[in-house]
Amino acid sequence: MSWDFENDPEFQPKLDWMRTFIDEKLIPLEPILGKVPDEQWQVVKAHLQQQVKDEGLWACHLDPELGGLGFGQMKLAPMNELIGRCMYSMEIFGNQAPDSGNSELLAIGANEAQKEKWLWPNLTGNLRSAFALTEPFEAGADPTRLRTSARKDGDDWLINGHKWFCTNGSCADFIIVMAETTPEGRPHKHAGMFVVEKGTPGMRIVRDIPTMGHPEPKLGAIGNHAEILFEDCRIPAENLIGGPGDGFILAQKRLGGGRIHHAMRWIGQAKRALEITCERAVSRESHGRRLSDHQMIQDFIYTSRTEIEAARLITFQAAWKMDKVGAHAARAEISMAKAYSSRMVLGVLDRGIQVCGALGYSGDLPLEEWYRSTRFGTIGDGPDEVHKVIVARDTMKGIEPVEGWPTAHIPSRMEAARENFAAIIGEASA
Numbered sequence: 001m002s003w004d005f006e007n008d009p010e011f012q013p014k015l016d017w018m019r020t021f022i023d024e025k026l027i028p029l030e031p032i033l034g035k036v037p038d039e040q041w042q043v044v045k046a047h048l049q050q051q052v053k054d055e056g057l058w059a060c061h062l063d064p065e066l067g068g069l070g071f072g073q074m075k076l077a078p079m080n081e082l083i084g085r086c087m088y089s090m091e092i093f094g095n096q097a098p099d100s101g102n103s104e105l106l107a108i109g110a111n112e113a114q115k116e117k118w119l120w121p122n123l124t125g126n127l128r129s130a131f132a133l134t135e136p137f138e139a140g141a142d143p144t145r146l147r148t149s150a151r152k153d154g155d156d157w158l159i160n161g162h163k164w165f166c167t168n169g170s171c172a173d174f175i176i177v178m179a180e181t182t183p184e185g186r187p188h189k190h191a192g193m194f195v196v197e198k199g200t201p202g203m204r205i206v207r208d209i210p211t212m213g214h215p216e217p218k219l220g221a222i223g224n225h226a227e228i229l230f231e232d233c234r235i236p237a238e239n240l241i242g243g244p245g246d247g248f249i250l251a252q253k254r255l256g257g258g259r260i261h262h263a264m265r266w267i268g269q270a271k272r273a274l275e276i277t278c279e280r281a282v283s284r285e286s287h288g289r290r291l292s293d294h295q296m297i298q299d300f301i302y303t304s305r306t307e308i309e310a311a312r313l314i315t316f317q318a319a320w321k322m323d324k325v326g327a328h329a330a331r332a333e334i335s336m337a338k339a340y341s342s343r344m345v346l347g348v349l350d351r352g353i354q355v356c357g358a359l360g361y362s363g364d365l366p367l368e369e370w371y372r373s374t375r376f377g378t379i380g381d382g383p384d385e386v387h388k389v390i391v392a393r394d395t396m397k398g399i400e401p402v403e404g405w406p407t408a409h410i411p412s413r414m415e416a417a418r419e420n421f422a423a424i425i426g427e428a429s430a
């Protein structure tokens with residue numbers, strides 16, 4: 001299967017290196033991940049990360065002033081697709097969420113002292129970060145409904161509230177917490193972002209929540225999603241990022257790139273899932289012929305390939321627009337890419353599991369683990385429904401109601417069409 005658009009000749013070798021590195025070094029390690037002692041894995045991980053750094057491909061999503069290469073989204077698209085081929089590539093290539101989004105946020109909103117303390121160590125991987133917005137009772141799909149509050153107490157802030165699904169919250173060195181600072185005023189101006197460091201009195205990690213991706217989380221392990229209580233948690237004024245009402249503006253900036261990068265990686269994951277599906281289909285026989293010769297299996301393959309191609313075109317279009325006019329102007333295209341690709345990848349994985357039969361359902365192939373862990377995609381970073389609303393509103397923007405629609409509208413168009421037609425006959429016979 002050939003999927004590629006042509007890339008710049010000087011850029012293609014980077015993609016070739018990534019492909020070889022991921023397929024020949026990372027993917028073969030997948031079966032033993034999580035089954036080797038953590039201290040050994042840390043050594044192997046650091047060694048692999050160093051190879052990526054030596055190749056100049058570490059944290060490519062970052063702008064040059066942060067040590068990245070300043071690639072636009074059109075170059076990041078094929079790179080992220082490759083990263084999506086293997087579950088743990090993000091960590092090896094230095095763009096693991098939530099650190100990736102948090103570093104972009106600190107780069108935009110933090111002052112020099114804050115960058116020194118949290119951004120640079122976060123970029124080198126010396127400090128791990130988390131981001132806490134979602135709450136059990138209100139704030140979630142609608143982030144403006146924060147109940148967690150931050151109130152001034154002398155020079156400090158006191159944070160009180162309840163957060164959950166804070167990825168890496170239980171192992172992070174610092175958490176960026178969204179809290180309501182000014183209850184009055186416009187909803188999008190009433191929240192601020194605070195850095196809360198590990199061990200701050202008043203912050204209590206309640207538990208790591210069991211999820212589809214991690215049904216039995218080991219407390220404090222990477223990739224878990226923490227529930228956290230803040231009880232009179234005292235934070236110095238210098239831990240506020242930006243102004244007290246800047247939280248939502250900063251949050252929007254944090255999510256723009258992250259959403260499209262999810263879509264890019266899901267395309268890569270779906271492509272590898274389809275490769276596995278096809279290999280199994282041509283290798284296995286059932287009822288007198290190969291699986292790949294059964295038309296219903298061919299329909300699965302057709303649907304998966306077509307949906308991947310469609311997701312890819314939507315995502316490349318969004319990437320191109322982001323490069324041309326920025327993330328805000330490309331908001332609808334980013335939402336379309338994210339909502340379409342999150343469903344696309346689940347469909348491809350589901351068909352893959354079906355074609356591979358019991359093997360597909362087993363842990364011997366990566367499909368079932370991908371299916372469980374990728375299921376969050378239609379919910380996290382804004383549920384699909386919210387993204388669909390953004391796309392629909394954008395599509396209908398500027399379209400005015402037509403009086404009398406449809407009964408008065410169609411005859412009036414007929415009349416105009418007759419006039420135009422008569423005018424052209426007049427021109428033609430002149």
Ligand SMILES: Cc1cc2nc3c(=O)[nH]c(=O)nc-3n(C[C@H](O)[C@H](O)[C@H](O)COP(=O)(O)OP(=O)(O)OC[C@H]3O[C@@H](n4cnc5c(N)ncnc54)[C@H](O)[C@@H]3O)c2cc1C
Pocket residue numbers: 098130131132133134135139140141142164165166167168211225376379380381382383385386389
């Ligand atoms: C694996 C994972 C990791 C996460 N990591 C983090 C993290 O690090 N930090 C963090 O703060 N949060 C995190 N989250 C939380 C995530 O951001 C929220 O789940 C998401 O914003 C949705 O909020 P909610 O779950 O509270 O859903 P709710 O707000 O309760 O919404 C539930 C459902 O209602 C529907 N709905 C909501 N609004 C609308 C609407 N306008 N129109 C139509 N239907 C609607 C949707 O179907 C939605 O799925 C994570 C979640 C998951 C699953």
